[in-house]
Amino acid sequence: MKRFNNPAREKWLEILKRPTQSLEDVEEIVKQVFSEVKTKGDLAVAKYTELFDNFKLNDLRVSREETETAIEEVSEELKEAIKLAKSNISKFHKAQSTERVSVETSPGVECWQEKRAIQKVGLYIPGGSAPLFSTILMLAVPASIAGCKEIILCTPPSKDGKIDPAILYTAELCGVTQIFRVGGIQAIAAMTFGTDSIPKVYKIFGPGNQFVTVAKQYATRYNVAIDMPAGPSELLVVADDSADAGFVASDLLSQAEHGADSQVVLVSTSEALLDAVKVEIENQLEELPRKAIAQQAIEHCRFISMKLDETALDLINYYGPEHFIICTENEEFYSEGIENAGSVFIGNYAPESAGDYASGTNHTLPTNGYAKQYSGVNLDSFMKAMSFQKISVEGIQKIGPAIELMAEAEGLQAHKNAVSLRLKNLKNK
Ligand SMILES: NC(=O)c1ccc[n+]([C@@H]2O[C@H](COP(=O)([O-])OP(=O)(O)OC[C@H]3O[C@@H](n4cnc5c(N)ncnc54)[C@H](O)[C@@H]3O)[C@@H](O)[C@H]2O)c1
Ligand SMILES: N[C@H](CO)Cc1c[nH]c[nH+]1
Ligand SMILES: [Zn+2]
Incomplete structure (x- = not known):
């Protein structure tokens, strides 16, 4: 954990550098996998699955029987929790639907805009370090509301080729049309070009590690759209003495446990709060099953003390976090002033986990500073706006x-x- 005291603006770039691998670091392997999947299709997908996921692929597609067995394995309690989350996510995304916009720009010239669903979409569901079935809710629910016809899902297989039952249950619940046990770059390349088994899609959605994120960016060279670069998790919390140090520490650890390359930052005008959160992190970390992962992320965690709220806000907008939690007395100052953030959580009782799972907002969000120019996934991500005119x-x-x-x-x-x-x-x- 590194601590900075009122750092000068010239230092912000260095202090807030993301710990993720860069595009240059992984572009070579991305190019290689794309080139092979393009020419050799399923054979290349199987080759790289064996190399990166240690599994010899025979059948890429998850069968009906496998899904049915998995559905039996998920506890009723978990099914109910997933349904509650689905209901809230549906409510929030249905509310984003817009009416047809129509105007007579000049007498006899009628122009209007209507939205149409993207017909074929590919969802990437991360599964390297944890099976993120909640991401299916975030992608398949708005895809269904939008009216997408084909909803393809790719997710990495475990070492024995299995897919977590909760992933299969949630995919079934949310109307996914086909599921493939393929992850990483090879999954993105397969959905980009299409193979004998995996259909080509028009737009690829979903978060992932840096390999997946760079692969998605690379895919756009081949006539495929992507939602946004949604890489390793990030959280920035701004907190003052009105915050609960234990709550703040739990939020920082919640994103630290995603991966060693997660980035968590705490900004505060209170030295006492920074001290208290440090102690809380040390205590709570001990109890976490994913301590080893979270600890690595916490090692490059930043604690930044700022004299003025105005400069703190400037720094936060400069950084553009994926998630932004506000636990300060003057919460409106930050909520009204924030320009660059994927998703904002306000008050001591709005943990980021709420948005990750069940409040209704989407958790597929821009990372690595892309909150400056990209929105997180929303209903419009699955639609195109078409214009019409009658003269x-x-x-x-x-x-x-x-x-x-x-x-x-x-x-x-x-x-x-x-x-x-x-x-x-x-x-x-
Ligand atoms: N931004 C968002 O909206 C958001 C949402 C959820 C999760 N996330 C992030 O998603 C990420 C999930 O990552 P993950 O690793 O657990 O799962 P993942 O499914 O993204 O990646 C696993 C795949 O990476 C590939 N891979 C692993 N090592 C490789 C190597 N050396 N070379 C080439 N390919 C390799 C493998 O094929 C494997 O299947 C986390 O970083 C998490 O923070 C982000
Ligand atoms: N925090 C992640 C987005 O960066 C999403 C997630 C899924 N499951 C738990 N968390
Ligand atoms: Zn999370």
């Missing part, structure tokens, strides 16, 4: 001369003709 005789007579002039000025005679022919035709009537 009457009056309409083309009104705007036609302007179009003719503009087309001529651009040197595009055929464009002009498309209007002139119509205007002439009307004159001759």
